Amino acid sequence: MAIAAGILTMCAVYLILSKSILRIIIGTGLLSHAAHLIVITMGGLKTGAAPVLEEGVTKYTDPLPQALVLTAIVISFGVTAFFLVLAYRAYQELGTDNIEEMKGTDTND
């Protein structure tokens, strides 16, 4: 799992470093997937039943990383959505999706 998360991170970083803003957004999406996987594996995998109370079950999977990741999923969605609309508006205003062309124009510094 750790290796899979590592490869995911690698692809995400590669995308973030590219010039196109769309690829950067996809990169952030991938990066959050990678982070979620790492956090959830840190809790230890499949060590017990799903963390819902049940009669007769004594061993549960660690619920804490799950709670953290649940929060993270929602937040990353919010950020992605915001970023997407930002890119859309920036494209409308500036006519480019190339991040290097967006830096400080004369009128819009």
Added chain:
Amino acid sequence: MSLLHLAILLPLLASLFIPFLYKQFRSVHTGWFVLLVPLTLVIYFSQYISQTMAGETVTQSMQWIPSLGINFVAYLDGLGLLFALLITGIGTLVVLYSIYYLDAKKEALHNFYVYLLLFMTAMLGIVLSDNMIVLYMFWEMTSISSFLLIGYWYERERSRYGAQKSMLITVFGGLSMLGGISILSLLSGSFSIRESFSTLSTYSDDPLFLVALVLFLLAAFTKSAQFPFHIWLPDAMEAPTPVSAYLHSATMVKAGLYLVARMSPIFAETPLWFYLVSGVGMFTLFWGSLNAVKQVDLKAILAYSTISQLGLIMSLLGLGAAALQVEALPDSLYTIATVAAVFHLINHATFKGSLFMMAGIVDHETGTRDLRKLGGLSQLMPVTFTIAMIGTLSMAGVPPFNGFLSKEMFLTGVNQVSESGLFHLETFGFLFPLFAVVGSIFTFVYSLLIVYRTFLGPKQHDKLPKKPHEAPLGMLVSPIFLASLVILIGLFPNLLSNTLIRPAVEAILPQVLAAGGEIDVHIKLWHGFNTELLFTFIIITVGFLLFKTFPKWQSLYHRMPKSFSLNHQYDGLLRRGENVSTGIHDAVMTGYMRSYLVYIFGFIVLLVLSSLFFFDAFAFDVDPLSSISTYEIILVLVLVSSALSITFARSRLTSIILLGVAGYTVALFFVLFRAPDLALTQLVIETVSVALFLLVFYHMPEISRKEERIKFKLGNAAISILVGLSVTLVALASLSQRSFASIAKYYIDNVADLAAGGNMVNVILVDFRGFDTLFEISVLAIAGLGIYAMIHFRKTGGIDK
């Protein structure tokens, strides 16, 4: 918090009220309120005189950061008290003087007095602290307040230049002192000066001890404007004259002397100390007086004269170290240099203070300080003229003023040490008297020049910007007071010898006392015919001859090439420094987002990998890993291949779909990991995200890749592989080792009792960590508002669509 602490902090506390007083009572000059502070303090401190005379000291400590051994220990002994009285005494006179000097209507008085009070606290803190870290803090505070006061008329270019220069040089010294403090405290195990002294013998052989010594001396030399760091002092004269009289002649520049005196018990037995302190001091005395003669600005002469006089005191403190070298000889023999140092310190404060105030009066009443325009003022300003006469004659070392006495003692000290043969002085020992006499001759010359070119000489009142007249009485009170002190001390020097000088000398040379010696201070006006008197005679004769022939040899000064001067070097250094930093800045801050991301990722990789390597943190343990099933292998393959192919995808639709694939695979993983809530959430979110991506991509252009060259891609690939590698390593390491048990047990046990719920993840989110979820919702709300705003409020930037 004792009364002594309160006394140190009183000016700082008072400064809080200054702006309000300034606003509320515009008709009253703010200085009258300020005057109360130093006046109270001088009365408060003078009650300690009887205690220090009896050899007692006062220690009050206040806890500050006890875990680091940093406490605000106020320690008052003879030396500290002498300085405290100087600071508050001269402070009172200077504030009184400033009330008449600074116009209440035109000047920003609240700023001025806040800075001045800040300085007063800083200075008192320096001389009354036993803890070196606290001392350092106050030391830097004086640099800052000096910066603010020099730049008080900040609209003048020269003021800003002078302020910056003094700041750079003195803060450089301060930082080196911090280095010295660190080394010394490592050696001695304490930040306390007295404790470091008591354990001195255990570490004085350490090679680092000499490094600490040099670092401390750098601080002292920069602060006290010793050669070659003296260049900031003449530029500091852009400050208002009360500031020059107070900071740059009577108190702040003497902080360096204080530091040398205070650290003498620790360092003075080292020969290097003797060479550096006395040698640099002596050369500064010579160099300062030589340069003072060529100045044409009244305050510039006084600045160079201050440099030279500080050099004199510095060299005396260095020569006094000889007293510690010879235990067999009668102890009082070499202590005379230290006595002279303390005595001259007091004398210098009196005569130089009065001279600066005189210069201020001349500036104020005539509108210029340029000696080429001044002249013949003696009849118009008789009182100022008298003050100037007393001050300059005392500075020149003419009897019966106090400057004569300390100059005689200075010559005695120099002679004694150079004849002693200590520190291998047989070979070049003659240099000390030589420099001393030459320096004194030039001191005599510029002293006469000040009086002659300002008050005597040809009248040229038409060149003056203002019509000159005598200053108002209030402005004259302070200099008259100081001038009468000059005469009083000159005639009755023994008023001071037991009250102030002896306790101070005892604090500088505790070893002499410990060895059973006694410090006997007895200053006489008449010593009989001896070498010193002969020297004085030579100084006055040669000085007078040089003064008479001054116009003939004045041009010699212009022979010195400009590029050799230290100011030129300083400016060059500053310019080069600016160029280099601009170059680095331009190279690093490209303005491209990508460059910054590369820095960030690069440092992440560097930090993570190096800490894994150096702390041996990497561990790989297979045990906690569970067996891998076929499902998982398939899922991992799908996930990895989709992620990899996004990076190669050419069309945006492919990218979106691949991202969706990756997201859904993650959701499936959550199912396998026994996390049903996560899986549900992930499925919903992924669906919405993909829809949103498609919606936005509909409006966006095709991903263009033509601008990306192969080199660019390779660089990116290298960085991303490294980042991926480090993340993998960290993830593996964190899987394989656990430092402590998970806190999840608490939640599992209490979820039914405390929250009456069955689903632990849900209970944690909405109950145990309810606030976190609330903030999460707020983040979403803010993002939603932002999106709404971006879509609906367009065209606000004035750009046509």
